[in-house]
Amino acid sequence: MHYTSSADRRLHLGFTLVELLVVIAIIGVLVSLLLPAVQQARESARKMSCSNNVKQLALAVHNYASAKKKLPAAGHFGPVSEAMYFDGADWRIDLRHGTNQNWIYDLLPYIEQQVAYDAIDPTKHLTEAPSEVLASPPATLICPSSGTSGRVFTTTRGYGTKPASIGKGSYAAYASPFHIDSLHNSGPMALYGMSLKQVTDGTSLTLMLSEVRSRENVGDQRGAWLLPWSGATLLSMDFHPEYYGNNQDEDASPASLSKEPDIRSLGYTQVPNGPLPDVLYNCPDSAAAQLEEMPCNTAYGASRTSGYISAAPRSLHIGGVNSAFVDGHIEFLSEDIDEFVMLYMIGVSDGKIIGTRPNFSR
Numbered sequence: 001m002h003y004t005s006s007a008d009r010r011l012h013l014g015f016t017l018v019e020l021l022v023v024i025a026i027i028g029v030l031v032s033l034l035l036p037a038v039q040q041a042r043e044s045a046r047k048m049s050c051s052n053n054v055k056q057l058a059l060a061v062h063n064y065a066s067a068k069k070k071l072p073a074a075g076h077f078g079p080v081s082e083a084m085y086f087d088g089a090d091w092r093i094d095l096r097h098g099t100n101q102n103w104i105y106d107l108l109p110y111i112e113q114q115v116a117y118d119a120i121d122p123t124k125h126l127t128e129a130p131s132e133v134l135a136s137p138p139a140t141l142i143c144p145s146s147g148t149s150g151r152v153f154t155t156t157r158g159y160g161t162k163p164a165s166i167g168k169g170s171y172a173a174y175a176s177p178f179h180i181d182s183l184h185n186s187g188p189m190a191l192y193g194m195s196l197k198q199v200t201d202g203t204s205l206t207l208m209l210s211e212v213r214s215r216e217n218v219g220d221q222r223g224a225w226l227l228p229w230s231g232a233t234l235l236s237m238d239f240h241p242e243y244y245g246n247n248q249d250e251d252a253s254p255a256s257l258s259k260e261p262d263i264r265s266l267g268y269t270q271v272p273n274g275p276l277p278d279v280l281y282n283c284p285d286s287a288a289a290q291l292e293e294m295p296c297n298t299a300y301g302a303s304r305t306s307g308y309i310s311a312a313p314r315s316l317h318i319g320g321v322n323s324a325f326v327d328g329h330i331e332f333l334s335e336d337i338d339e340f341v342m343l344y345m346i347g348v349s350d351g352k353i354i355g356t357r358p359n360f361s362r
Helices: 006-013 017-068 103-111 114-119 286-291 339-346
Strands: 084-086 091-093 152-154 165-167 171-176 207-211 234-236 320-325 330-334
Touching: 017 103, 017 171, 017 207, 017 320, 017 330, 103 114, 207 339
Parallel strands: 171 234
Antiparallel strands: 084 091, 152 165, 171 207, 207 320, 320 330
């Protein structure tokens, strides 16, 4: 009779190497199947949090409008007579003019940030604000999906009274359906503000806020939370009106200008997560920006006396960006949105019905 020793019994109770490898392989397959679902659930939660932030900003705009009887101005620029210039095609406002606080500064008391609001003196240039305030945007301004937390933009010589590092956020407002700095083509966050009564297309149909992305590069202005600059906290679609580029007379009346959309803009507008470059005052390491799917240039934006300023809404969400309308409701703006529809959403008084297109032949 053969007797099995206790050592043999212990040996047979364990896994063989092959069995162990099979178990590990099965676990690996299960993890690979579950991981995308877990990541998708996490991104869904981040997207919802981001949407809630946009909602809070939209509600703050409404509270501001109720108190001040107007929507916030895009920025604290100097008087039109000092900040405006004519470049031969359009009347523009220098976005770096004045004390240069922005619409988010005006909303700080309405998003429970009275301390930060009181720390910034609006009669002095933004760069005079305490450095710890400039570098620290409220949590409400950061989308969890963006990776923006901790990033700063450092100003360059010639701007303000001293160098400053400004923290980066995730949200911006529509200053214009055309160029951000265009004086006579306003979106809801007009350069010098407007009343709700001027939004004649309807507050539920007018696009006001959306998302922006930022980069680690300290020379890239995008996301800078207190600056009324392109891609920092202001957006435009860059859909040209018919009058633009037709050798305008500097003394022409704005009412005489044809603001009907120029069909030649189709395919060249700033749609959500679009491939066209944001036009900035500085575009550091443009090759890296392209790889990050955040193209930019300064071909026209670097000079005060020429060119245009524009920027697209951008996010890391799949397929589009969270956006708020003037009435406060939230929509997810698709990357595939019809350009005319988006144009009509941004315009405050174009009289167009969203969902229709002009009778143009391409």
